[in-house]
Amino acid sequence: MPEPMERSQQDFLPYGRQSITEDDVAAVAEVLRGDWLTTGPALTRFEDDLASVSGAAGAVAVTSGTAALHTAYAAAGVGPGDEVVVSPMTFVATASTAVLRGARVVFADVEPDTGNLDVDAARTATGPRTRVVAAVDYAGHPARLDELATVARDADALLLEDAAHSVGGAWHGTPVGALAGLTTFSFFPTKNLTTAEGGAVVSPYEELLARARRFRNHGLVRDKAAQRRPDEGDWHQEVHEFGLNYRLPDVLAALGSSQLRRLAWFKQRRAEIHAAYDRGLADVDGVRTPVTRDGADPMWHLYPLRVLDGRRRALFGHLRGAGIGVQVNYVPVYWHPVFADLGYQRGLCPNAERFYADELSLPLWPGLADADVERVITEVRGFFSA
Numbered sequence: 571m572p573e574p575m576e577r578s579q580q581d582f583l584p585y586g587r588q589s590i591t592e593d594d595v596a597a598v599a600e601v602l603r604g605d606w607l608t609t610g611p612a613l614t615r616f617e618d619d620l621a622s623v624s625g626a627a628g629a630v631a632v633t634s635g636t637a638a639l640h641t642a643y644a645a646a647g648v649g650p651g652d653e654v655v656v657s658p659m660t661f662v663a664t665a666s667t668a669v670l671r672g673a674r675v676v677f678a679d680v681e682p683d684t685g686n687l688d689v690d691a692a693r694t695a696t697g698p699r700t701r702v703v704a705a706v707d708y709a710g711h712p713a714r715l716d717e718l719a720t721v722a723r724d725a726d727a728l729l730l731e732d733a734a735h736s737v738g739g740a741w742h743g744t745p746v747g748a749l750a751g752l753t754t755f756s757f758f759p760t761k762n763l764t765t766a767e768g769g770a771v772v773s774p775y776e777e778l779l780a781r782a783r784r785f786r787n788h789g790l791v792r793d794k795a796a797q798r799r800p801d802e803g804d805w806h807q808e809v810h811e812f813g814l815n816y817r818l819p820d821v822l823a824a825l826g827s828s829q830l831r832r833l834a835w836f837k838q839r840r841a842e843i844h845a846a847y848d849r850g851l852a853d854v855d856g857v858r859t860p861v862t863r864d865g866a867d868p869m870w871h872l873y874p875l876r877v878l879d880g881r882r883r884a885l886f887g888h889l890r891g892a893g894i895g896v897q898v899n900y901v902p903v904y905w906h907p908v909f910a911d912l913g914y915q916r917g918l919c920p921n922a923e924r925f926y927a928d929e930l931s932l933p934l935w936p937g938l939a940d941a942d943v944e945r946v947i948t949e950v951r952g953f954f955s956a
């Protein structure tokens with residue numbers, strides 16, 4: 571196991587941070603010295619590595635988790651007239667990329683304890699126009715993907731799993747990536763592995779992967795058998811459906827493959843820190859520690875502490891003042907003014923609103939030292955005993 575490089579001397583503890591080794595640096599430098607800066611062998615290798623980690627038929631790497639969601643909705647054929655059922659306890663991109671495809675988003679409430687999409691609420695939210703049901707593995711704890719897949723199937727829709735938090739996790743023994751029709755990842759620096767910016771779509775279905783691959787590359791069709799004008803010339807490629815340039819450079823794909831080699835260690839270290847917070851805070855009266863469902867094998871991306879009695883804002887201020895970079899994940903998506911302007915009203919998903927009201931994410935990243943974790947626990951305990 572290569573040692574991560576020293577983190578810069580800093581007293582401030584961010585809530586998330588990348589872990590970069592000299593091996594990562596060497597992998598990037600090697601690509602920079604070679605012939606392919608983009609769409610070359612490092613990309614193919616990274617996609618193969620991702621497919622094997624996630625038990626999928628293949629992977630389509632793109633430039634961000636947001637691009638991955640946009641690409642996944644395009645691959646699912648989401649367009650005007652369609653509805654997409656979305657969990658509100660997520661980053662805005664899970665919903666906004668569906669709106670950008672022309673769909674109407676229908677928010678379904680979450681479970682009060684995990685913050686994951688509630689199966690009954692999702693079922694109630696489906697209808698004849700539902701094209702996709704989009705679940706989020708909040709904090710890295712998988713949603714009830716088997717039951718949600720049934721909800722989607724009964725509505726003649728696809729299940730999309732926004733696994734920006736959960737690459738490397740599993741649900742009842744099946745890896746994240748093999749459970750939903752489409753699964754998306756993010757490789758932003760605070761996530762479970764990084765390519766600086768990056769993301770991917772994985773799927774068990776070759777046809778969805780092919781559509782995702784085309785969307786990532788302007789919609790260009792290069793296969794002569796599929797072209798309308800194959801006799802145009804050997805230079806010819808043609809667009810049948812609009813796409814974008816979401817191609818991940820080889821420079822970054824090489825970083826991704828290098829990071830994936832440490833995925834098991836990342837998972838273990840994140841689980842250790844998560845367990846240390848549980849042990850250190852379980853007996854504190856003013857908080858509730860996160861739950862883990864039977865059958866869940868989480869990849870803990872966040873440690874979502876629940877702060878009771880309306881004291882979240884005060885604890886946030888106390889910890890920030892002590893140099894501890896806590897965060898709040900997330901404001902219910904439909905509270906964003908852009909959704910309010912579309913007519914979505916407060917009160918729509920009461921569980922999500924209560925979850926947001928008392929959630930506080932403690933620092934969680936693999937390079938966090940045991941002493942840092944103890945410092946966070948001591949500050950939280952100190953706040954409640956004062």
Ligand SMILES: *Cc1c(COP(=O)(O)O)cnc(C)c1O
Pocket residue numbers: 634635636637660661663664706732734735756757758768769
């Ligand atoms: C980070 C994140 C995204 C967006 O990923 P980017 O790589 O930042 O574009 C989408 N959904 C969730 C749940 C996320 O946490």
